[in-house]
Amino acid sequence: MTTQTKLAPAPVIDETARLLTEHYVFPETAEQLTGLLQRRLTEGAYDVDDAEELARLVTADLQSVNGDRHLRLKHHATPVPSQKGAANLDAMRRDFDTSLGGAPRVELLDGGVAVLELAPMLFPLEWAAEPLSAALTLASRAQALIVDLRANQGGDPDTVAFVCSHLLDKRTHLNTMHWHGGKRVxxxxxxxxxxxxxxxxxxxxxxxxxxxxxxAAEELAYDLQQLGRAEIVGEPTRGGAHPRDGWTVHPHLEASIPVGRAINPVSGTNWEGVGVQPDIPCTATDALDRAHTLARTQLAG
Structure with a gap:
């Protein structure tokens, strides 16, 4: 057993089902999923002693209806606080402190082309505004810019808007979020x-x-692509467009539930399930060299 806290699957499933009903952005799917979880519990599918294994089993069932990759039961190796979102916040803070605030690389390449890596995520703007502003200001002097999101796992939509603001000339509508219940846009x-x-x-x-x-890293790429501002170079992204909240349902388990739906003002849709499709497809390993060559060619022409 990987945890010190005794695992009782029924309370975890009951609380996860309750949270789905109250918060999932797609109520009809939530109803299907709560029925599925309770049926699987009754069948004994969740009779395991290990919290990590339970997380794997429940996540597979949660994603079996509509493939929503933000919808999951997430395992944490160390106990997490009971407050909503606390588990994710603690992990983010550690990553923030070890990644120069989410901008671990700013480099000037040959030909006046800068590369700015944003990783491992787009941190909350109240943390990240200062380091991102410094990195973006430094890169602003380049003749062309490559923004590297290959290792970026998401983050804060406000930070997406902040980065976009440095890459556009005027105030621009980027995205529209439809929240749970349909009453707030x-x-x-x-x-x-x-x-x-x-x-x-x-x-x-x-x-x-x-x-x-x-x-959120996909949103940054998608927003810039739909506006015709950037060319995407590399591989299709993972395909998660629904913002999520997290609730602790066991000392080592967090229910991650999407609470909103993104609609891009240009495409009228989003990248959920399909990912952001690159304009210049290539392997992620080759993407930087490919973009550098494209940038130098464009500057020369």
Whole structure:
């Protein structure tokens, strides 16, 4: 057994089902899933002693109806606080402190082309505004820019808008979020002003993607692609467009439940289940060299 806390599957399943009913952005799917979870519990499918194994089994069932990759029972090796979102917040803070605030690489390549890596995620803007502004301002002097999202697992939609604001010239509608219950709709726009210097909306811009690029990182790539601002170079992304919240349902288990649905103002849809499709398909390993060559060619021409 990997945890110190005795595992009782029934309370975990009951609480997960309750949270689905109250919060999942697709109520009809939530009803199907709660029935499935209770049926599988009755059948003994969750009679395991290990929290990590239970997380794997329940996640497979949660994703079996509509393939929503944000919908999962997530295992944590160390106990997590009971407050909503606390497990994710603690892990994010550790990653933030060890990644220079989410901008671990700014480098000037040959030909006046800069590469800016944003990883491992787009951290909450109240943390990330200062390091991201510094990195984006430094890169703004380049003749062309490559934004590397190949190792980015998602993050904060406000941070997406903040980064986009440095890569555009004017205030632009980026995304519209439809929240659970359909009563609240929230638009995301780039900012009219940014700290530091903009890279702007005219110089060549490329975004690197991989099959690990996920969630808010996909939104950043998708928004820039739909606006015609950037070319995506690399692999199709993982395909998770629904923002999620997390609730602790056991000291080592967090129910991750999507609470909203993104609609892009240009495409009228999103990247859920299909991923962001690259304009220049290639392996993730080759993406940087490919984008660098494209940028130098475009500058020379």
């Amino acid at each position: 929230e638009q995301s726009w780039s900012l009219p002003h940014v700290p530091g210097t903009r890279f702007g909306g005219n110089k060549p811009l490329y975004v690197l993607s991989s099959n690990n690029t996920f969630s």
